[in-house]
Amino acid sequence: MPTRNDAAIWSGLFRISTDSGQTLQAQIRQAIVAAILDRQIAASMPLPSCRILAEKLGVARGTVVLAFQQLVDQGFLIARERRGHFVNPEVLTSPAKPSQRQSEGDTIDWKARRQVPATELQSPSNQVNWIKYSYPFVYGQFDPALFPTAEWRECNRMALAVLEIRNWAADMVDRDDPLLIEQIQARLLPRRGIFANPDEIIVTLGAQNALYMLATLLMTKGSKVAMEDPGYPDARSIFNLAGAETLPVRVDAEGIVADEVPSDAGFVFVTPSHHCPTMVPLSARRRQQLLADAAERNQIIIEDGYDSQLLDDAPQQALKSLDRSGRVIYVGSMSKTLAPGLRIGYIVAPSELIAELRALRRFMLRHPPANNQRAVALFLSLGHHEALVRRLSAAFGERRRRLIQAVNAFLPEWRATDSAGGASVWLEGPQGMDTGALAETAAARSVVIEPGKRFFARGDRHTQFMRLGISSIALQHIEPGIRELATAAGRRPAAA
Amino acid sequence: MPTRNDAAIWSGLFRISTDSGQTLQAQIRQAIVAAILDRQIAASMPLPSCRILAEKLGVARGTVVLAFQQLVDQGFLIARERRGHFVNPEVLTSPAKPSQRQSEGDTIDWKARRQVPATELQSPSNQVNWIKYSYPFVYGQFDPALFPTAEWRECNRMALAVLEIRNWAADMVDRDDPLLIEQIQARLLPRRGIFANPDEIIVTLGAQNALYMLATLLMTKGSKVAMEDPGYPDARSIFNLAGAETLPVRVDAEGIVADEVPSDAGFVFVTPSHHCPTMVPLSARRRQQLLADAAERNQIIIEDGYDSQLLDDAPQQALKSLDRSGRVIYVGSMSKTLAPGLRIGYIVAPSELIAELRALRRFMLRHPPANNQRAVALFLSLGHHEALVRRLSAAFGERRRRLIQAVNAFLPEWRATDSAGGASVWLEGPQGMDTGALAETAAARSVVIEPGKRFFARGDRHTQFMRLGISSIALQHIEPGIRELATAAGRRPAAA
Numbered sequence: 006m007p008t009r010n011d012a013a014i015w016s017g018l019f020r021i022s023t024d025s026g027q028t029l030q031a032q033i034r035q036a037i038v039a040a041i042l043d044r045q046i047a048a049s050m051p052l053p054s055c056r057i058l059a060e061k062l063g064v065a066r067g068t069v070v071l072a073f074q075q076l077v078d079q080g081f082l083i084a085r086e087r088r089g090h091f092v093n094p095e096v097l098t099s100p101a102k103p104s105q106r107q108s109e110g111d112t113i114d115w116k117a118r119r120q121v122p123a124t125e126l127q128s129p130s131n132q133v134n135w136i137k138y139s140y141p142f143v144y145g146q147f148d149p150a151l152f153p154t155a156e157w158r159e160c161n162r163m164a165l166a167v168l169e170i171r172n173w174a175a176d177m178v179d180r181d182d183p184l185l186i187e188q189i190q191a192r193l194l195p196r197r198g199i200f201a202n203p204d205e206i207i208v209t210l211g212a213q214n215a216l217y218m219l220a221t222l223l224m225t226k227g228s229k230v231a232m233e234d235p236g237y238p239d240a241r242s243i244f245n246l247a248g249a250e251t252l253p254v255r256v257d258a259e260g261i262v263a264d265e266v267p268s269d270a271g272f273v274f275v276t277p278s279h280h281c282p283t284m285v286p287l288s289a290r291r292r293q294q295l296l297a298d299a300a301e302r303n304q305i306i307i308e309d310g311y312d313s314q315l316l317d318d319a320p321q322q323a324l325k326s327l328d329r330s331g332r333v334i335y336v337g338s339m340s341k342t343l344a345p346g347l348r349i350g351y352i353v354a355p356s357e358l359i360a361e362l363r364a365l366r367r368f369m370l371r372h373p374p375a376n377n378q379r380a381v382a383l384f385l386s387l388g389h390h391e392a393l394v395r396r397l398s399a400a401f402g403e404r405r406r407r408l409i410q411a412v413n414a415f416l417p418e419w420r421a422t423d424s425a426g427g428a429s430v431w432l433e434g435p436q437g438m439d440t441g442a443l444a445e446t447a448a449a450r451s452v453v454i455e456p457g458k459r460f461f462a463r464g465d466r467h468t469q470f471m472r473l474g475i476s477s478i479a480l481q482h483i484e485p486g487i488r489e490l491a492t493a494a495g496r497r498p499a500a501a
Numbered sequence: 502m503p504t505r506n507d508a509a510i511w512s513g514l515f516r517i518s519t520d521s522g523q524t525l526q527a528q529i530r531q532a533i534v535a536a537i538l539d540r541q542i543a544a545s546m547p548l549p550s551c552r553i554l555a556e557k558l559g560v561a562r563g564t565v566v567l568a569f570q571q572l573v574d575q576g577f578l579i580a581r582e583r584r585g586h587f588v589n590p591e592v593l594t595s596p597a598k599p600s601q602r603q604s605e606g607d608t609i610d611w612k613a614r615r616q617v618p619a620t621e622l623q624s625p626s627n628q629v630n631w632i633k634y635s636y637p638f639v640y641g642q643f644d645p646a647l648f649p650t651a652e653w654r655e656c657n658r659m660a661l662a663v664l665e666i667r668n669w670a671a672d673m674v675d676r677d678d679p680l681l682i683e684q685i686q687a688r689l690l691p692r693r694g695i696f697a698n699p700d701e702i703i704v705t706l707g708a709q710n711a712l713y714m715l716a717t718l719l720m721t722k723g724s725k726v727a728m729e730d731p732g733y734p735d736a737r738s739i740f741n742l743a744g745a746e747t748l749p750v751r752v753d754a755e756g757i758v759a760d761e762v763p764s765d766a767g768f769v770f771v772t773p774s775h776h777c778p779t780m781v782p783l784s785a786r787r788r789q790q791l792l793a794d795a796a797e798r799n800q801i802i803i804e805d806g807y808d809s810q811l812l813d814d815a816p817q818q819a820l821k822s823l824d825r826s827g828r829v830i831y832v833g834s835m836s837k838t839l840a841p842g843l844r845i846g847y848i849v850a851p852s853e854l855i856a857e858l859r860a861l862r863r864f865m866l867r868h869p870p871a872n873n874q875r876a877v878a879l880f881l882s883l884g885h886h887e888a889l890v891r892r893l894s895a896a897f898g899e900r901r902r903r904l905i906q907a908v909n910a911f912l913p914e915w916r917a918t919d920s921a922g923g924a925s926v927w928l929e930g931p932q933g934m935d936t937g938a939l940a941e942t943a944a945a946r947s948v949v950i951e952p953g954k955r956f957f958a959r960g961d962r963h964t965q966f967m968r969l970g971i972s973s974i975a976l977q978h979i980e981p982g983i984r985e986l987a988t989a990a991g992r993r994p995a996a997a
Contacts, residue, residue, distance in 0.1 A: 028659075031655070031659060031883060034883050034884065035882045035883055038882065038883060038884035038887075039687075039882070041884075042687070042688060042887075043687075076884070078888075079884050079885070079887070079888035080887075080888055080891055081884055081887070081888070095891075096887060112826045112827060112828070113799075113801070113826070113827055113828055113851070113854075115851065115853045115854040115857060116853070116857070118719055118801070119718050119719060119857050120717070120718060120719060120720060120721040120743075121717060121718060121861060123718070123857060123860035123861035123863070123864060124856060124857055124860040126860070126864070136667070136671070145672060146671050146672055147670045147671055147672075149663075149666070149667055149670075152666060152670055154661075154663060154666060157661070157666075158661045159527070161657055161661055163524075163527060165650075165653070165654045165657060167645075167650060170645065170648060170650060170653075171632070171645055173840075173842045174643045174645075174648055174840040174841070174842045174843075175632070175642050175643055175840075175841065175842055176641060176642055176643075176836065176841035176842060177842065191535075191538065191539075192538060195538075210706065210866040210867075210869075210870075211866065211867060213864070213866065213867055214865065214866040214867075217864060217865045217866065221616070221617060222615050222616060222617060222619070223614055223615060223616060224616060225616040239864065242864055243864050246861075246864055247616075303609075305609070305614070330608045330609070331608060331609055332608070332609055340672065344669075344670040344671075345670070345671065345672035346669045346670045346671055346672060346673065346870065346871035346872060347670075347870050347871075347872060348866065348867065348868070348869070348870045348871075355609070355611065357611045357612070358609075358611040360620060361611060361612070361615055361619060361620055364619035364620040364622070365617060365619040365742075367619070368619060368622070368709070368713060368735065368738055368739050368742055369710065369713045369865070370706040370707065370709065370710040370713065370844065370866065371706075371707060371709055371710075371844065372844070373706075373844070373870075374706075374842065374843050374844045374869075374870055374873055375842035375843075375844075376842060376843060376873070377870055377872070377873065386531045386534070386535070387527060387530050387531055387534065388530065388531075388534035388572070388575050388577055389575070391534075391538075391575070391576075391577070391592065392574075392575035392576055392577075395576055395591075
């Protein structure tokens with residue numbers, strides 16, 4: 006065991022940084038705890054004094070004193086009078102690392118053992134590092150510049166009050182935070198014309214978890230789900246995972262072509278507020294027809310209102326607001342407004358179905374984390390979400406107009422789909438264009454675009470589409486980004 | 502629309518409370534936002550002045566001024582010079598509530614439509630209101646007195662720094678917070694003798710979600726799962742939901758009777774650190790036999806180390822630490838130490854299996870909320886969890902000894918199972934005792950106990966058992982609680 010207790014070596018253990026978002030004191034504590042648990046500090050010798058360590062690290066002595074004091078309180082260090090601070094030997098009772106690693110002898114063929122082929126389903130779009138690009142035309146991510154930092158902090162501070170902790174720290178088994186249910190019911194749903202009772206609402210871990218629960222509960226091998234084509238690829242994968250067959254239905258300027266929904270489909274999955282990915286709203290005529298046909302055929306409609314909290318120039322009510330028979334299941338989300346990383350969504354459906362979903366959710370994950378439920382509920386109750394939605398809608402509207410201008414100017418051979426709102430624009434390129442290849446050329450110029458192929462049931466026939474997200478790119482970067490994209494497209498002429 | 506803008510009526514809109522855990526200013530804002538969205542405030546008349554409202558509510562004028570100012574910033578109110586504050590008519594553009602409710606005409610038989618019978622599986626123990634009882638011998642809930650309030654607040658404050666928000670607000674698709682994976686790998690697992698690579702770990706929404714994912718991925722109709730009887734009822738339900746048959750195996754003072762595991766079981770589910778619910782640790786001999794048999798029969802072992810972070814008088818390594826063939830899947834959780842409401846658990850398994858689970862999780866819920874992952878990672882990195890575990894283990898040890906003393910003194914005809922640790926005690930009553938009936942009599946005396954029936958595959962044959970949890974009851978309430986329980990038991994003599 007190395008003896009590294011002299012301060013010269015000690016300072017090498019620390020990477021003190023003033024812009025890590027953490028206090029110096031916390032950084033010192035983290036480093037000392039790590040060194041103790043990694044057994045880098047001999048228990049037999051005292052740690053360097055606060056004064057010496059403070060000098061070596063270039064921080065105030067008081068900072069080190071406070072850090073040491075808390076480590077004593079936590080039991081990591083022991084203070085011995087006139088001798089200094091020592092590592093508490095009790096924290097070193099865990100076993101030493103064996104020389105041989107565990108998993109070397111993995112003898113099981115896990116692929117052969119699995120019952121669902123999740124790894125073979127369509128993989129997510131590869132936009133993980135978008136934040137490092139200059140022109141990230143990504144969708145569904147957050148924009149640090151628009152995130153309501155102060156407001157969200159306020160709600161978290163409130164949720165961390167002692168009385169609030171009692172409300173969320175316990176296992177809620179199958180329940181949700183009643184304050185969040187109330188806020189969804191009173192604040193979010195009426196904006197889309199939906200009026201529901203508390204027992205008609207369940208909180209989910211984002212909209213995708215909502216679709217997964219619905220598919221698990223209601224679909225099986227042989228189920229048929231009509232869905233928009235192009236459409237939301239994750240929904241397609243989730244329904245397929247549950248054993249269902251998905252039936253692609255054409256989309257035009259009025260949304261899904263209701264006439265072409267197969268009559269033997271048991272389910273219809275739609276995105277009426279803004280069709281994913283073209284963003285066109287479903288026309289009133291089509292809405293009526295979908296509902297009438299569903300009633301006649303006893304179909305269930307799953308309405309994904311994934312971005313319907315955003316305000317449009319021509320705001321649409323939810324399809325669910327027209328439903329008098331209880332056959333429309335509405336799925337909503339906070340991911341497109343507050344933050345996707347929080348994973349808060351919800352389902353609105355008849356109470357009997359919600360009770361079944363609640364029983365299923367109890368076994369799947371019990372409940373979405375209660376501290377986040379409470380913080381989001383406070384965020385809604387304080388009006389922060391209303392204010393955020395107005396701010397986002399205004400910003401996205403401006404960005405959309407700027408993007409379409411730039412496309413018209415610099416990518417004249419591309420056609421942008423007319424849409425009244427949303428946080429992305431759908432573009433069709435010249436015949437023969439391969440946006441998969443374009444994405445690579447564009448990335449080299451620090452532009453991130455999303456090829457449209459994965460939205461289609463038969464993607465190989467639709468290589469000329471792309472989606473440009475505007476939820477994370479700053480207004481002033483849009484035009485330069487489109488110019489770069491045009492250059493990238495120019496260098497890769499149409500193949501046919 | 503009622504005109505309620507005079508201050509006398511206004512004060513009726515508020516329920517200002519100094520012990521709600523929220524600031525007065527926030528409460529005023531909540532009340533005004535609610536009144537605006539409920540259309541209780543006429544847009545044509547000014548709100549009462551800050552001075553008048555402050556008087557009526559009995560708060561400082563500055564508090565109301567700040568509340569009004571923020572509502573102006575948020576766009577709920579408009580300040581008109583010399584005329585006062587008005588409701589911004591723009592926020593009232595949402596539709597009015599229709600007179601008829603939606604779900605009256607629910608025409609679908611949802612029970613007939615469902616594919617999984619979740620509502621018919623064993624329901625959770627009915628301990629929802631335990632916090633209101635004087636003597637809550639409940640298990641798996643949190644204790645406000647032991648919750649690390651200051652430390653958890655510190656980690657949340659850190660996670661809310663601007664640079665940290667960038668780390669968690671984004672959609673992580675199928676990834677986890679690398680800092681949390683690192684902390685699980687470096688801090689939690691070595692305590693149980695497990696040394697894993699980052700790609701051998703996935704974060705789950707609590708241990709139960711871990712079991713649900715494993716069952717979904719690996720089990721189907723015809724799968725056979727050997728499990729302890731009595732055993733963890735939720736695991737039984739989850740495996741049954743996936744279509745698997747569960748094979749009950751007897752438990753004695755050394756844990757599961759390995760000899761009696763059926764050789765045709767494809768899976769063995771065990772709780773080796775403390776058997777659920779008796780709390781006995783699995784003996785070394787049995788561990789070796791389980792592993793040897795599993796290798797011979799190509800069985801997969803699912804190890805639920807649900808409470809294995811707690812320190813025992815005789816600490817046990819994980820069964821996984823002995824596994825050289827990669828056939829032991831380890832499930833862990835933060836619910837028994839930090840807080841069940843946060844829903845943070847994890848799976849340790851060969852990387853190939855983790856990759857499959859990650860693909861499945863992406864469709865099920867994408868990822869556990871990233872803000873909680875970051876806060877828990879910071880909590881671990883600062884040593885707070887180590888300190889908490891020591892505090893909890895000491896408190897539970899003391900409570901367990903006190904409970905056993907009290908049982909010996911006041912319930913002499915009951916036999917407590919000898920166990921080296923854990924946060925509950927398993928008790929066998931006199932033959933013919935019905936602990937279901939006892940629970941009702943006890944509840945009338947403000948004592949919550951958990952009847953043991955639900956832990957058995959054939960619960961009706963085992964009515965004389967009960968589990969007394971000690972994770973939420975204060976030390977000084979244990980003896981009085983057992984006295985009350987003895988009185989309750991005395992009034993309901995054995996039936997046979």
